[in-house]
Amino acid sequence: MKRLSLVVSALFSITMFAQETAKAEFESKPVVKLSYLDSIKSTFKKDDLATKVDSLWMNELVSLDIYDDLTKDIQTINKDVTVDQELPTELLKQRLAAMNGKSPFEIEYNQGLENVIKSFLKNRKKSFSRLMALSEYYFPIFEETFARQNIPLEIKYLAVVESALNPKAVSKMGATGLWQFMYGTGKQYALKIDSYIDERSDPLKATAACSDYMNKMFNIFGDWELVLASYNSGPGNVTKAIRRSGGKTSYWDIRNYLPKETQGYVPAFLATMYLFEYHKEHGINPQRAVVKNFETDTVCVKNQISFKQLADLLDMPQSQIQLLNPSYKMNVVPFYQNEQHFIRLPKDKIATFVSNESQIYAYAKYDSEMKSTSSRLAVKYAPKAKPAAIKPANTDAGDFEFYKVRKGDNLGAIADKYNVSVSEIKKWNNLKTNAVAVGRSLKIKPEDETPAKTTPIADKREEAIASADDKNKPTAVDMDYVVVAGDNLGSIAKKFGTTIAELKELNNLTSNNIGLGKTLIISKATIVIEEPAAPTTAIAANSIDAFKKKATSKNVSEDYYVKKGDSLYSISKKYPGVTISDIKKWNGIKDEDIKPGMKLKING
Template identity: 55%
Template sequence: MKIKLLILPFFLLLSFSLFAQESVEKTGTPKAEIKLTYLDSIKKTFVKDDLAACVDSLWLKELSNLDIFNNLSDDIQNINMDVQVDYELPTELLKARLQEMDEKSPFHIEYNQGLENIIKSFLKNRKRSFERLMAVSEYYFPLFEEAFDKQNVPLEIKYLAVVESALNPKAVSRVGATGLWQFMYQTGKQYGLKIDSYVDERSDPLKASEAAAQYMKNMYAIFGDWDLVLASYNSGPGNVAKAIRRSGGQQNYWNIRKNLPKETQGYLPAFLATMYIYEYHKEHGIKPERAPIKQFATDTVMIKRQMSFKQISELIDIPVAQLQILNPSYKLNIVPAYKDQTHFLRLPQDKMAVFTSNESKIYAYVDREANLRERPFQIVRPIVSQDSVNTFQRLAQAKVRYYRVKRGDNLSTIAQKYDVAVDDLKKWNNIKGNKVAYGKNLKINGVEAEEKSSAIAKVEIDKKGIQKDSLASSTASFYVVQKGDNLSNIAKKFNVTVADIQDWNKLTTKNLPLGMALQVVKNPTNKEEVAIVTPERKDIQYMVQKGDNLSNIAKKFGATLEDLKQWNNLTSNAIALGSSIIVAKNEIAIVTNKASVASFKKKDDYSNPTSKEVEYYVKKGDSLYSISKKYPGVTIADLKKWNNIKSEELKPGMKLKING
């Protein structure tokens, strides 16, 4: 009986909890939809690799840490080999170990009190630094050994990079020596290392190591002694030669040491002390830290488009810091793309798999990012305040377009294509989620109305249908707000006040939305001359002149070679003299429609648009194309004709006639 009484409440409690859970599932609030960016959408199509990248961020920090380099450099420059150091290392044991090292090395490794003092100093004060350096050396030493082996240079010279740069490819000395092997600018150039605004191969581990190996080989051909080769690497062969002469012709490093520059006097001992600590680190309780990635676990890929570390990081999910460590020769965090040279990107193998599997998509993303940048000679597309947009949306006849969904499409890419919002696409087509079916026809609303709403005239009509005021005539000037603009710099640009701009555009705040068109010139007071100015999208044509080629035309008009070829259906770079080609696609040309307001005044009251002559003085950076854009309706051919100009070249200060 007691069991029955206990079972009943249990089942009631269980059923209540299940019912409550079901109710929550049914009535729970829906999850907010996450809007996908173009980057997200392209990454969703990436071919994935199952290998996981696990790179210790502390190790990355260690690779880029300059503290050890600075401290070690100070030690070598200020070292005093005559000061004895209290450290437990029997002299006889040290002599035996140095003898073992000498037997296996082409260097003259002999015991002396000064060398013992440096070894003990490093063991006492720098044990922690060597633990960290030994972890980093697991990445670099195999690369050094390969370069030295090719030139038949002693492999022990790999320890010299520890003394030179503390294995930091970004290390720069007080005199400008750079990289793992601390090449000076002229020496780097002499040994074939490229140094320009984007690239400094003195910081490239592979190429700098090859140059260092070649240098060592050349110096050995001169001195015939590896100790003197190292001395010449630090101070230059000239200083070593002077030290030999000042020492009466002696050619042993320890005999000429006192006649070498001060920092070189401690250079070879520091190298030998470093070699000893690496060889006998276990005996002294030095435990190297872990190196999560090694040279053989990375690979390189040739880059075909200029791209930034930030773009690569976003696309394949790799920290920018790791890209900097693996590719230290790129000074601006950008992998450039030169026409006649190749550049390579080093990546961990798992990230290399992602990059190479999705290379075409990655370049498509980079090209899209490049096309979004502002270009020179870009035609400004005027956009007016909201009141004007509403006026012209009523005047313009809305146009509806349809788009059939293709394979690989998603709402984000379609919205990007038509420059509309994803939410609008969903609203126009009654789409609930983020998926769209292949083959479905999507409605794109109001394209023409949106284009026409970019007009630079604002017309107010009273109840009788008569124009009450003309807020813009054909001479009105508007400016489209760009990224980084504010009211102050725009006012300064057009020599007006902030208050003027706020008054003319009825602004109640200083915040400016990107793309908004601001009136920046006060409107004329003559209200009788009225013109409705509307934008019309046209292809801009250019007639090929003598000396032109597709490349310089593209540069002149801020386009790319691919753009020009696509717009003009060209299969090669060849163009015929006198032919007309499209140099800008679907740009806004300003068209004045005076007929639309002809009912407001007599026809013969209109002035002749070509009756007024304007003088324009050429400024630095001007071209015939940019000047023609300042005067609606004026073409490059007009400017040439009016001013008897035969070529495209203009000189600053030159006076041009603008007829009308």
């Protein structure tokens, strides 16, 4: 009994000690302040279902490399050159006859078509594997629209030939979207095109316009091959070819009288149809789409909101919102009086959006107003630029540098690189559109040879700091990294505590490929301003103005307890003006390794 009493007493003492310790730890642990965004999101009603999007597949959907390669192939392929590829002619004839039996198109064997099919099999098998993944998202959209107007469903393969299923594809002539509408044709078919929106890139509306066009052309020509030819070269060129052929009305009879590109256009369409139909027989294994169109839905947006704000609020990649909503040119859903605008999202995100609309619009309004305040402060503290001497109009060619356009480049990224404007690059190189061919050398006049523009604070931070008073001066911090042998986006993201998606967004990358020696932006320069304190739930939902009146000093010192999923990069972003290097220095950290529950000292 004595021993039993001692054991019970010891257990009781241990339990009381553990409770006291836990209580002391709980009471000593400071309350971590929530940002307005976290406060808003903490009130959200969330569904259990979560849509997971494979990042590699996302890259394929927005990558332009297949479009560039396939377009070049179709324009340069010589249908009269025999291609050495294993495919018996008799077997091909049998398969084409089987396709012809179940299609309104006149699919008949000829040597030119055989050469195009074999060329695709020899050079483009990998591209078609990727295109078949994209088709799982887009083809149901096309088929539903075409079925409504009795358009042959096989027309869906035309989008592969036109744009490689990329709604952001833009040709050298300015044709845009999945169906490659020119500006005038888009306007003719009531597609909205303005500074914010280009409905030529909207899969639903552009496909409806394409369907209307096909119907009208079939009423004129009564032959689907001639409809395709007119889609590529215009009905006028098809009519001329009919006259020059002596009145023949079969595509194969008038083909040699059509423009050169159109001569290979219909064979490329039929070859594409063949590869989709017989991909298994040729060992083409389609990549699979993780998200399909029926797993998404649309919702009407009642106030202006940016893709960045949506991504932050709904915990989804901004690139996914761009993918699902390609018609919004500036990554913003605008608000126009008496007009409705819709956003397409995965169904579970639609549920979150609809359940929390008022909080979402409140945050979007607050965030936009804060950015406007930041811009005004930047102008206030930016040093005035001294005008550079403007050289005479007959500037010597030696004043220019030359930049060779690489895959993935665009005029906006090149202009940012040299701190000039897109219009200046177009003027120096006599460009009529924003499209530039890979490999072309562009003339660029460096910044010191051009009239000075307003200097961003990020580029002149030392001068900005010197010109502001010590108490309220804004500062700017940025970080670059030069790619070395063995690097990839994943290893660089891990090294700096960021993500692949953020690196690609900061550096305008369209794929995961990075060249040796390339300089990557790891974090962009930002202005530090006074930030409002985190609001209560009631403020978050209803009272933005009252919330904005509260402010906290940036000169603070507090402890931060690492949560699951935190990185040094994400923690540094919670404290304006604080960098990864600062946190490591304050806490004696030598690498990026932090663990949940770890206490970090933050000195603002």
